[in-house]
């Protein structure tokens with residue numbers, strides 16, 4: 001196939017999300033390597049902002065639920081005979097991409113950290129075994145449906161010239177399995193979402209209770225312009241909501257700076273944060289496994305150290 | 316009503332994972348039932364124990380010794396198990412595995428399929444979505460709460476922006492998330508009983524992979540591992556500097 005690379009430009013409040021800009025960055029590189037055009041797919045609220053990054057943006061109607069994106073992307077792939085479809089491996093992206101690959105008869109490259117072309121084939125590296133093994137995967141069917149790991153690619157810079165936007169009429173999908181969203185409980189507060197945050201401050205069981213999160217973790221995250229994370233132990237204890245959990249069963253983050261307090265560093269936790277830029281760990285046990293996986297370590301009681309750090313940050 | 320729980324054998328968390336000439340080798344503790352699949356087995360059992368008239372069937376595609384984790388599912392309380400024998404290298408990828416499983420699920424005439432939200436070996440979250448697509452069924456992924464009312468399902472799952480409540484009708488595919496149902500430990504009598512429960516073993520039909528793994532390497536990022544010293548205040552000041560500059 002020599003059709004374009006299509007990239008889904010997800011966004012909110014009228015702008016592409018940081019994760020979407022990363023997907024655009026990855027897709028741009030792939031389109032160049034394949035020697036094919038790059039085109040975006042976006043809903044009306046994001047299309048105008050998306051044209052700053054892409055030579056052509058297909059404006060589509062927002063489907064009612066994540067599953068609806070399967071029909072939209074599969075139809076867009078067919079309409080454009082796209083050689084690849086690229087989207088970010090957010091929760092919804094990770095759920096939609098396999099369905100698009102099955103529906104289009106294509107290949108799935110899931111959660112890649114690199115993306116390239118090799119003799120016309122799409123190739124990407126991904127991490128397996130709780131992020132301990134790097135696999136190089138080559139698509140042997142077309143189109144290649146690719147999800148890009150959040151944080152793994154540099155966000156795209158705006159292009160030299162603004163692209164054009166045009167409606168892409170797509171056939172409705174009468175056979176779509178029906179899922180109704182009855183209710184969305186968006187994460188409260190005005191802190192940046194975890195996956196988009198440049199800084200993540202995570203607390204673990206070592207903090208001893210919800211009060212310590214309120215007293216130290218939240219203020220530290222605010223002081224650093226970041227988001228709050230938690231380990232499973234902290235979530236299971238009811239100190240923090242599930243959607244702040246980082247790790248195998250939680251979110252995967254790769255902020256510029258990751259600061260953990262009272263987190264031991266279990267493999268299931270490491271697999272959710274070990275691609276972070278700078279990892280800083282505070283734990284009172286010098287033998288805590290996290291110290292083998294950090295750039296800067298502090299052996300201290302979190303209850304004594306956190307206020308000192310807050311004070312130092314305010315200086 | 317029939318519930319199929321799709322399970323997988325993964326390296327135990329205590330196992331060391333090494334890459335040897337492009338193959339992944341697992342040493343130390345052996346293999347176990349994927350923790351996220353366990354949530355699915357547990358959820359099926361709880362629905363049955365809650366009064367639902369359901370047969371619970373554990374299903375897997377994998378090498379012959381996947382039998383062990385199917386026995387674990389039986390010991391937890393599943394009624395019956397089925398193994399399609401194929402080496403992972405022959406199955407090739409998650410989409411090919413989903414196709415084999417979807418055919419078996421259709422044969423079973425399942426009403427509800429439960430499987431893990433993310434497999435601990437491939438780090439893949441694609442199995443549930445791919446199954447739903449092959450079957451043409453609704454999907455709830457990363458599900459933390461599941462309720463059945465006849466054939467109507469209400470599920471709470473983790474969406475991009477936080478928890479979402481979804482409504483849909485059976486048949487459907489549901490993938491698990493921590494919090495759905497903390498799995499029980501099989502008791503010794505139930506482990507004994509599981510040995511006599513039916514476990515069908517048959518060769519899997521040929522698979523049709525759409526990707527090829529052309530290389531594997533250990534992923535290790537060297538970290539500076541700099542430990543701060545001095546008084547608490549000194550360390551706090553130095554860490555504040557590091558955090559502001561974003562570099563050690």
Ligand SMILES: Cc1cc2nc3c(=O)[nH]c(=O)nc-3n(C[C@H](O)[C@H](O)[C@H](O)COP(=O)(O)OP(=O)(O)OC[C@H]3O[C@@H](n4cnc5c(N)ncnc54)[C@H](O)[C@@H]3O)c2cc1C
Nearest residue numbers: 204205206231232233247248249250262264284285302350
């Ligand atoms: C299927 C499965 C999935 C899982 N998924 C996840 C996941 O997504 N995310 C996750 O995090 N875990 C996950 N886990 C659990 C994981 O194995 C660990 O149990 C968990 O990460 C431990 O959390 P923790 O570090 O907060 O607690 P602990 O391991 O108990 O560590 C607490 C740390 O705090 C330190 N400490 C104690 N008091 C103080 C103090 N006053 N000051 C400073 N330090 C102190 C201790 O020295 C210790 O290092 C999963 C497990 C399974 C089986």
Ligand SMILES: Nc1ncnc2c1ncn2[C@@H]1O[C@H](COP(=O)(O)O)[C@@H](O)[C@H]1O
Nearest residue numbers: 130131132267270271274289293331332
């Ligand atoms: N995903 C991971 N990221 C960083 N370190 C890890 C990860 N998984 C395991 N480790 C640690 O690496 C050490 C050796 O693991 P292994 O390489 O699996 O033998 C263990 O003590 C683990 O704590």
